[in-house]
Amino acid sequence: MTVRTRFAPSPTGYLHIGGVRTALFNWLFARQHGGQFILRIDDTDSERNIESALEPILDGLRWLGIDWDEGPDVGGPYAPYYQSQRSAGYAAAVEQLLASGHAYRDFARPDELDEERKAAQAAGKPFLYSRRFAAFDEATAQRFAAEGRAGVVRLKMPREGSLVLEDAVRGRVEFAWEREQDHVIQRADGSCLYHLANVVDDHDLAISHVIRAEEHLSNTPRQAFIALSLGYDLPAYAHLPLVAEPGSKTKLSKRKLAQYLKNQDFRRVMEHGQQIAARIGGGGEADTFNPVIVDFYREVGYLPWAIDNYLALLGWSYDDKTEFFSRGELIERFSLERINSAPASFDPKKLWAVQDHYMTALSVDEKFGLMLPYLVKAGLVADPPTAEQAEIVRRVIEASGDRLKVAGDILAYADFFLVDEPVMDPDAVAKRLATPTARQHLEAFAARLAAVEPFEPAALEEALKATAEAAGAKVGDLVHPIRVAVTGRSVGPGLYDCLAILGRDRVLSRMSAALGLCG
């Protein structure tokens, strides 16, 4: 049997981190078995502009390297891949269900149903529709219609027995039929509802494994009923644990950003991202600039594989030690059996650590390629950069080492090399320049600098140590004010690297300018 899995997003305009995890698992499973991964758009009764709401989702998946074999943009043998274009199949399924007696026309008004529902709840009993407005024959239907009632089609669920399913993640699960509602599958206007559409499409697209979030577990019996009634074979099911909020077990939601920001780790990730976005004129889309949404990471400069790798670990593990996987390794080692069944909370700190791991492993050239666009967008280098700018950037990347965690971090480490005058951080000035000794150290070092040859880290270090020794001061007493004088701030790459990259002229002029800020 060919393995065919699918990811079926609604066109909402953004790609949710939990959705990515579901897509990733489906993709991994299909790739592992040499099968197909299909993208299907669940746009049943959607009124939005599908194209613009879909593009961010496709874009996000592409960026993450999750490629699909069939889908809305690439087509495929089972096209179309939009539910809104497959309604003929749904209508036919409804007719079949009606004909076989697995569904019926119902003319109850919503308020009448509510009444029954409330009564059942008050009695502490499960709600079971009385079917008093059900029309099992044409005459009855005509009579209700004559009363001005609108008819929908409902499933005629069994009221005894149970459904037993083997879920790849949860094992055996059982549902009593009598607890299942007579769900509506078709509205009075003829449009069909999600569960019906979903089942028909999964069958028509020959989906072999339905891998989806746990929130659908409770929906499975009604879907299985539809499938069985239509004479389909059931697909294999695997219900993934939910991706939960940081430090909680509640489903992660895009709408609760304000609440998540109370979590310190989450807030730090957000603020760090905002600082980067602000400098490249991004983050304006406040609605999608949110660590729950993939766009955020892309804009800030995370590595797509770091996100995939982190997400793979959310609910799945290979063994008790391995945490980092190449794409090939993950495809080879992934398995449904090793998916955990408990919800997993999204931990921005851990994502950060995985990102750190992969970013650190990149070469200077690779980092250069990722980071250059940020400098261009921030207006710090020309597009394309001059040879001199490119050289500076490379040296900064080299000198910055592990300090660069995401591509956007280059802005904070390279900016003072690329502008005429550094922006002076007032706190750093107050602490390191406005001191009794800063002026004398700066002057002494400047005097010595004229003769340093070559103007490279080793010679500069030697000169600084000699200056310190002559003044009877510690190295740190000179390093700090000099750093602030030439970079404007108190953190950055090693000072000798900074000096060498800036070059003699700029170092001297900045130090001289800084004299005016000394105490």
Place this chain on the structure above:
RNA sequence: GCCCCCAUCGUCUAGUGGCCCAGGACGUCGGGUUCUCAGUCCGAAAACCGGGGUUCGACUCCCCGUGGGGGUACCA
């Protein structure tokens, strides 16, 4: 209310009856190194939800609680 699912350090997890007075990772804390930051090295604290069974023996199996989550729509 009713139905379903779940339950190991703060977090992600390993553990399928003895290898576990529970292992790894992130984070946290303490210390070393360093010009700052980042890093790195060394070290530490930190968990089997509770109660009953089953068994020679339970983190592991069963039951009951408790807690958490999901579903219960003419949403997806």
